[in-house]
Amino acid sequence: MSAPPIAPVSPPKAKTTPKTKRQQLSIGQRLRRDWPLLLMCVPAMLLLLVFHYVPALGNVIAFQDYNPFVGDDPLEAFLYSEWIGFGNFEYLFKNPAFWDSVLTTLSITAFQLVFYFPIPILLAILLNSIMSPKIRTLVQAVVYLPHFFSWVLVVSLFQMMLGGAGLLSQTLRQAGYTPPEIMTNPDTFIFLVTSEAVWKDAGWGMIVFLAALAAIDPALYEASAADGAGRWRRMWHITLPGLRSVIILLLILRLGDALNVGFEQFVLQREMVGREAAEVLDTYVYYQGIAVQQWGVGAAAGLFKAVIGILLIVGANKLAHRFGEQGIYSKS
């Protein structure tokens, strides 16, 4: 009885590796050798099949007048529902509420690119200039924390601090002032959601910039200081160029993600500020599809978002390559 051939563990190192020998094994031999590893992948693959890929394929109900009541379960309903081609999309594209949600989504993305995106960078540069390791650790520990909070919690905390019955209103009222409406004002909603996003994730967003800063060779700073560059010149000529590639990469990733501004954050606040201000593409899909039960239209909006999203990601990645950056899915 011969021992089964040993599976290669690490990628082939050099020319002496038995690459040709491996290819000589037939599929049956490889199966006999690798079946435990394949078996290990099966549970995860099944879960993704059922809860990721089947629903992804299920997007085809965007081309149906889907009616859950023509069958006993969603599958039967799917089989019996009528195919109507692009009817749902026609309805969607004629619907001003849909375009409003697209516009809101894009304006929030644009707003956050200006008022959210630079904050982690500035924070990282600031923190990096602090010499005391104790202070650095403390600040990092504190500002990472909200990243682990749920959106419900973050919105609740904002409500408790800034809402109509919140701490700020309470203090102002006791001092004899009329508190401003912060949580329910649709006109300033874009500032509110951006503040919430900053509060929750700007600290966490610092990590990648701190790593990039740590990777800058200190000798560069020393040499430029010896040449007479002051601290601002060093920041301009060494620190910022050192962050350049990370900044470009994240900027492009954000652009590729332009239609994703978050979902729970908006669902939670939609009733407080009204539909006009808080309806983003994701909430539109939810209300149109599940709450109002126009399944086909909701699915069409979701599919629209998914297709544009893929195009944006692929485009953003191309752009990243053009800038000479690695992009998201180079090789893994």
Add this chain to the structure above:
Amino acid sequence: MSADTVKLVSADTAIRPRRKNAGPAWEEPPTLLGQFGKGTILTLVVAVVIVPLWVVVVTSLSSEKTINEAGGYVFLPREFNPSAYVVIFSGGQITDAILVSTIVTLAGTAISLVVTVLAAYGLSRPGTLGHRPILFYFLLTFLIYPGMIPSYLVVTGLGLKDNLLALILPTAISAFNLVVLRAFFMNIPGELYDSARMDGAGEFRILWRIVLPLSKAVTAVVGLFYAVGYWNAFFNAILYIDRNDLQPVQRVLQQFILAGQTPSTSGAAVAIPGLGSAVPPSLAIKMAVVVVTIVPALIIYPFVQRHFTKGVIIGAVKG
């Protein structure tokens, strides 16, 4: 400073003794204004995070009398009154919710970890049968999203409505965590696998006896990622859980803090299915609910801090 290092200090710095945390010798000494500005900004940043949490904790530990005197939220602690916690842990909707969230978090994390570790190990050796297509199958999830409505139809079609599995299975696997674990497993020296195999160990035994003990930290971090996700899960509960006694704690938080404030109109997201009690919860009880949703994050946090900033970066680089 030890004697050795003192000898190495240059003449320049020897004349002007440097403070403990001073920068390198070539750096100009910090200006007073700069120090002050930085200090102010960092203090503000820290305060913006800490103050709300502080107010919540202090208020949750205050009696009705203190709350009334303060006119609402309490800033300075005057007493230690845990009665709000006694109330929320002594039965009723909030206790149910804490129990539900705990069960979902523990069971979900266990399922996620087992499945993810298995798959990550199964994919950790390039060159095995089907390696590339299977890896592609997992990575494709980054690009193709299931879409909310088909997901809803699939989950309800499987009969998972009002079943806690609906809060677990759809989010059980994150391809990102899988890639992080796989990258770690691939870095374990191949000689370890080979020697184990020489001794007759099968793949499952190798995984259990060799790989997992070597990757305790990264596995724990991935588990924490999952746990935080399950604990914070909110929207799936709106979609799939109608029964009051199966609501997770985030849902209760939303009902008490957010929905309690808005006039309840249509729209499933903020509809309040009867809170179970006619009396609106007092501020202290509300705050105690908030604290309960925060505490798990706080408990695991020191551990996370230590291990996973590094892990995240490794994952991001290798991913």
